Amino acid sequence: MSERVLVVGAGAVGQVFAHHLARGGAEVALLVKPAHEAALREGMTLYRLRRRGPLRERFEGYRILTAPSQAAGTRWDQVYSAVSSAALRPATWFAELARATGDATVVFLQPNIDDRAIATTYADPQRLVDGMIGFIAYHSPLPGVTDDRDRDGGAPGMAFWLPPGSPSRFAGDELRTTAVIDALRRGGLPASRMDPSSFAAVTPFANAVLYACIATLQAAGWSLAALADDRWLERLGAVATESLTIVSDHLQLGIPLGARLVTNPLVLRAALRLAPAVVPLPLEPYLRAHFTKVGPQMRLGLAAYAQLGAAAGLPTDALAQLCAAIDPALQPAGSPPLAGPVPLC
Numbered sequence: 001m002s003e004r005v006l007v008v009g010a011g012a013v014g015q016v017f018a019h020h021l022a023r024g025g026a027e028v029a030l031l032v033k034p035a036h037e038a039a040l041r042e043g044m045t046l047y048r049l050r051r052r053g054p055l056r057e058r059f060e061g062y063r064i065l066t067a068p069s070q071a072a073g074t075r076w077d078q079v080y081s082a083v084s085s086a087a088l089r090p091a092t093w094f095a096e097l098a099r100a101t102g103d104a105t106v107v108f109l110q111p112n113i114d115d116r117a118i119a120t121t122y123a124d125p126q127r128l129v130d131g132m133i134g135f136i137a138y139h140s141p142l143p144g145v146t147d148d149r150d151r152d153g154g155a156p157g158m159a160f161w162l163p164p165g166s167p168s169r170f171a172g173d174e175l176r177t178t179a180v181i182d183a184l185r186r187g188g189l190p191a192s193r194m195d196p197s198s199f200a201a202v203t204p205f206a207n208a209v210l211y212a213c214i215a216t217l218q219a220a221g222w223s224l225a226a227l228a229d230d231r232w233l234e235r236l237g238a239v240a241t242e243s244l245t246i247v248s249d250h251l252q253l254g255i256p257l258g259a260r261l262v263t264n265p266l267v268l269r270a271a272l273r274l275a276p277a278v279v280p281l282p283l284e285p286y287l288r289a290h291f292t293k294v295g296p297q298m299r300l301g302l303a304a305y306a307q308l309g310a311a312a313g314l315p316t317d318a319l320a321q322l323c324a325a326i327d328p329a330l331q332p333a334g335s336p337p338l339a340g341p342v343p344l345c
């Protein structure tokens with residue numbers, strides 16, 4: 001019997017998961033905000049990015065829910081929470097969804113250091129399978145990009161790239177994790193298992209490095225060439241060192257060697273030179289569009305490091321300076337101010 005799967009949030013990541021789960025034979029439903037329902041009733045167009053050019057794929061025939069309460073009364077096997085960390089605050093909808101979906105596995109994809117505590121307040125930790133997304137997805141065309149190399153000259157759609165050797169990784173109860181991985185692999189989405197202690201020891205550090213890189217890139221005007229300058233790489237290194245130390249202190253875990261290595265200026269400069277040539281998408285516009293879209297999530301993540309650092313008496317100067325540099329641009333025009341005290345960011 002096929003799995004019954006609910007994907008929450010039909011943005012970039014949600015569409016890619018939903019599409020592959022359906023390709024693998026799962027019965028897929030989407031839980032979306034009412035504002036997105038009409039467009040999704042038309043079906044989705046996705047562009048699979050490959051070195052030899054994009055492949056257009058259509059996805060239709062899914063059920064659409066517009067409120068967590070509508071999930072009640074159906075036996076769900078898996079629920080994918082494909083929204084940003086900012087969407088968990090407040091978590092009223094998550095609490096309602098956790099109640100409405102019984103014992104279904106919750107595939108929890110939010111990256112910020114304090115997200116899991118929110119999830120386990122409302123869902124039995126046994127139900128959670130933690131996930132780290134291994135692909136890139138974005139709304140195409142990207143702002144300011146006029147060549148159609150990521151969408152085959154076609155209509156707008158969701159472009160996605162599955163980088164070789166970069167499966168999405170999942171950790172949790174063995175049976176539940178295996179079921180998630182099987183469902184994704186059947187649909188052609190690379191997925192692999194990590195043991196929960198390795199996942200917990202790696203992903204918070206990877207996210208700290210990512211935020212240090214992206215926030216510095218933003219402060220450098222979203223220019224990869226500018227970021228390669230010594231001045232910016234030095235700031236990036238200082239922010240990464242502070243963030244990694246804070247994460248290490250908070251989780252009482254050692255900083256993985258890989259996390260220190262990737263923030264080494266030599267390694268970073270080489271990566272910055274190579275990356276645009278290797279990835280089959282307009283990298284700089286993607287980074288700018290994606291991390292502006294999830295800017296509130298990154299800002300919350302950096303603020304959490306700063307708050308944890310201050311509480312532990314650890315240095316936070318570089319973090320505070322970077323937050324001050326990116327603060328106005330991180331708040332998307334017209335969006336409400338972030339809730340709660342955010343003293344440094």
Ligand SMILES: NC(=O)c1ccc[n+]([C@@H]2O[C@H](COP(=O)([O-])OP(=O)(O)OC[C@H]3O[C@@H](n4cnc5c(N)ncnc54)[C@H](OP(=O)(O)O)[C@@H]3O)[C@@H](O)[C@H]2O)c1
Nearest residue numbers: 009011012013031032033082083084085087093133136137
């Ligand atoms: N895209 C990537 O390449 C990528 C790669 C790795 C990791 N990630 C991570 O994946 C997460 C999602 O990113 P994304 O790129 O998919 O963002 P996205 O395109 O903005 O998709 C999120 C979707 O969830 C919707 N949403 C928010 N709250 C909701 C709720 N309570 N119920 C139902 N729908 C809700 C949003 O609607 P509104 O826009 O109307 O709020 C949006 O459509 C982020 O944590 C991101 O950092 C993304």
